[in-house]
Amino acid sequence: MVNISKREEELPGATIAKFLKIAEERKDIISLGPGEPDFDAPKPIIEYAKKVFSKATHYSPSEGRQEFREAIVEKLKRENKIKCRPENIIATCGSQEAIFIALAATVDVAEEVIVPNPGFLAYIPCVELLSAFPIPLQLREEEEFDINFSRLHRLIGNKTKAIIINSPSNPLGNVIGRKTLEALADVVVEHDLIVFSDEAYEKFVYDDAKHVSIASLNGMFDYTVTFHSFSKSYAMPGFRIGYAAAPEKLIKAMTKIHPYITLAAPTISQMAATFALSLPKRHIQEMGREYDKRRKFIWKRLNEIGMPSVKPKGAFYTFNNIQEYGLSSAEFSEHMLKNAKVAMIPGTEFGLYGEGFIRCSYATALPKIEEAMKRLEAELEVLRSRPRRKNRLFARN
Ligand SMILES: Cc1ncc(COP(=O)(O)O)c(C=O)c1O
Known part of the structure; x- marks a missing residue:
């Protein structure tokens, strides 16, 4: 049995x-x-994928194809004001895999990770699968689901390793503004935490809202793992392609873990995603x-x-x-x-x-x-x- x-x-x-x-x-x-x-x-992406399919039948390197990582570096500079190099990028099977590998590469047994609550449903299980503790940071409707810093301070202890943020948010639909991100950056640096910034919905912001990547704030790249995805922006969820941007030491650690999970992101998907970035917006x-x-x-x-x-x-x-x-x-x-x-x-x-x-x-x-x-x-x-x-x-x- x-x-x-x-x-x-x-x-x-x-x-x-x-x-x-x-x-x-x-x-x-x-x-x-x-x-x-x-x-x-979009049709041009599908047409391109059809055209190059026969060239995509082999494994990609675990960190991702060089051409993909270079295209991502350009994209991050242009669209997210994040300055980095290909060594700071790993291609993953959707951003979901990046979240899991990044946690596996940073969080030890019984350490604590602060997670938004309500928040994307994968965060808690991912932390728990690694035998660590998810600590819920309550986001309240009457505060427009913004981070309440006195509540956050109460959750930080000597076991706290990281905090996950998600903007724009699934399921809340809110967008974390620059001022809040700056205040969060101060907390992160003071307590030497890691920020996991899930930006899967970065392209869909409305009214006067602006998407700001916390890794673009002064000095914050060294403390941040940013997760991005082609699933929402380019409507490509079935391709399973996303990526993380982080300090080189952490990308190396994630690359070491990658072969034991999926080995690498699909070659065809990296090619299609690289092409997608070259399309008009x-x-x-x-x-x-x-x-x-x-x-x-x-x-x-x-x-x-x-x-x-x-x-x-x-x-x-x-x-x-x-x-x-x-x-x-x-x-x-x-x-x-x-x-x-x-x-x-x-x-x-x-x-x-x-x-x-x-x-x-x-x-x-x-x-x-x-x-x-x-x-x-x-x-x-x-x-x-x-x-x-x-x-x-x-x-x-
Ligand atoms: C907030 C958020 N992050 C990450 C993901 C994972 O997306 P993917 O693995 O397709 O990039 C999703 C999917 O719904 C999501 O809503």
Whole structure:
């Protein structure tokens, strides 16, 4: 008989995967669940990949192809104001793999990593798989999900090794401003921590928001591992290509670990990604304009119908407060899936402090979002007319 490890058993169940599967199988359900672009990769990238496929059948070096790393150095200089060399870059199977390898290369057993909560659902399991402790930094709606520095200071102790930040954020849709990043940089330097900066959604920022890479701040490159991805910016999640930028010593350590995990990022994907960087920016801008149109619509409608949220400034998510209805996030999602035929992700998938919230993705075509809003509006009316259970779920501790 096969015995599964305790490590595996303790991983959170993939509610998202369950929801997305139901939503995909049932044509009557509209999914506001997706965490990936609904666009295909731009045509020129697909055409290029087809053309060079026969030249891409071999392994790439573990750190990535030289040509890819050089193109990334140029991109980081141009778009992120990060100055570095090819020795500071590693190509990975999506930014997800980069996050895991960077943690494996830096964090020892029983050390602590501060993680945003609510935050991207992979951070906690990645830290736990390495037998380290994720320490949740609560991000609160009434603070527009910005970092609260007195709370952060209370979490830092002699076991703290690193802090993960994610801007633009999945699931919150907020963007960390320059001033907050500067204040964070001071804390990081004072306590000699490492910042893991997940910038997977860097290309999708709206209104007056600006994406700033913490590694571009004075002296911060030496303290930072920056994660980027082609999955969202270029709608290439199936290519599995991302990268990390970090001090050379750390890239060497990550390169040493890489062969034991995936060996290297796919050669074809590195070639396609290098080509993608040479394309005019209009492909990204077109997607960004479409997300922005949907963002304005969905945010306004959700507020009108009784699922308010902070106005999202980045990525393609809204994080909506549903505490009025006296249901837990999981109950609310299940109720809406069953009765309104709309799939949304419970906030608790993103950590303990996501209770009382629901994530809606607008990586879904506008007509579908419009119809989803009508269905939700009708069902929220029904919920409002029901006697409400006294709700202790959302008491602050
Ligand atoms: C915040 C964030 N970081 C990283 C990833 C991983 O993306 P990939 O491995 O496709 O680059 C995702 C995917 O949804 C994400 O939302």
